[in-house]
Every structure is written in structure tokens, then in C-alpha cells.
Amino acid sequence: MSQRLLQLLEPIVTDLGYELWHLESTGAGRSSVLRLYIDSPDGIALEDCEKVSREVSATLDVEDAGGSEYQLEVSSPGLDRPLVTGAHFARFVGERARVNMFAPVDGKRKLRGTILAVNGDTVDLGCDDQTYSLSTGDMAKARLEPVFEA
Incomplete structure (x- = not known):
């Protein structure tokens, strides 16, 4: 995972009041997926994912003016959450x-x-x-x- 991408997105998620639990990127080209797992002491609702998705998408559009295609997914880490660190x-x-x-x-x-x-x-x-x-x-x-x- 790109440290640059983590450094770019973590403050955005934190400023919105969430924890960036995990960030993963899979695939390449048109099948590229950028997946953010967000968490909060109050849990995560669909509206939370939508809010983070809008902000992250806008930031990525500005930062990546050259334009690589990706599909952005934002979700809760769930009960069987990934453990990375x-x-x-x-x-x-x-x-x-x-x-x-x-x-x-x-x-x-x-x-x-x-x-x-x-x-x-x-x-x-x-x-x-x-x-x-x-x-x-x-x-x-x-x-x-x-x-x-x-």
C-alpha cells in the first residue's frame, strides 16, 4: 500500500470524525479497487460511508489530475475485521x-x-x-x- 496515499487520506477521514482502520488497493487499470475501512466508537452507518466516499473521491480527483481509473469502496471493517498492525x-x-x-x-x-x-x-x-x-x-x-x- 502506498504510504503517500495513506498520508493523504488518513487526515481526511480523521477530520470527518472516523478512524481509518485499513486501506487496501487491489487490481490494476480499469479493475483497480481502492477500499477504505472506517470505524467509529458509535459504529458505521451507510451515511458515514457516503460522507467519507464523497470527500475522499473529491480529494483523489484533485490529487490525481493525470487520471488513473479506480473504483472506490468505503465500508465498516465488520465483525471479522482485518487485523494489520x-x-x-x-x-x-x-x-x-x-x-x-x-x-x-x-x-x-x-x-x-x-x-x-x-x-x-x-x-x-x-x-x-x-x-x-x-x-x-x-x-x-x-x-x-x-x-x-x-
Whole structure:
């Protein structure tokens, strides 16, 4: 993800009263998608996404006068929100997460467990009576795993 894009958009989202939870860009050319996940202590409604989308779109139109095409998507991170940074994991210590690693750890690429502790960008994940210390930089993908009680 472009650090420049993050530095451009984060203040806009923050000024509107939201947290820019995550920013991802996929595809290329006409199939390029720029996805912003926004969050707020009060939750996110459709109107919030529309407000952020208008402001971000206007800013991108001005900044990218050369004009690359993209589809802009703004949404809530949801219950199974992506976890990208150490701060994301720290916010959910004690909760369950699914983590896919770029390279196997003890022969496993996919881990599911409880977030036990976070130190910087190192996450201690408790899985099957074992604790794994994982660097967020080694994670291909991580998501919060919501637990629904009957």
C-alpha cells in the first residue's frame, strides 16, 4: 500500500470524525479497487460511508489530475475485521483471530487462536495449547474471528 496515499487520506477521514482502520488497493487499470475501512466508537452507518466516499473521491480527483481509473469502496471493517498492525491486535487482546502466514510456522500456514499479548508488531497467539509469537510483517492475512453465543 502506498504510504503517500495513506498520508493523504488518513487526515481526511480523521477530520470527518472516523478512524481509518485499513486501506487496501487491489487490481490494476480499469479493475483497480481502492477500499477504505472506517470505524467509529458509535459504529458505521451507510451515511458515514457516503460522507467519507464523497470527500475522499473529491480529494483523489484533485490529487490525481493525470487520471488513473479506480473504483472506490468505503465500508465498516465488520465483525471479522482485518487485523494489520500491532495496534489492531492490541485492541482485541483476549479475542479470537484467524491468521494466514506467508511462510509456515511449525509447519502451519493457517492459525486460529486467541490473541494473548502484543509487543509492538509481534503478536502472541494461543493455538491448541501452544503460543506462537508472530510478526505482523510475516502475516499474509489476519482477521478477527467473532464468537457468537447461542
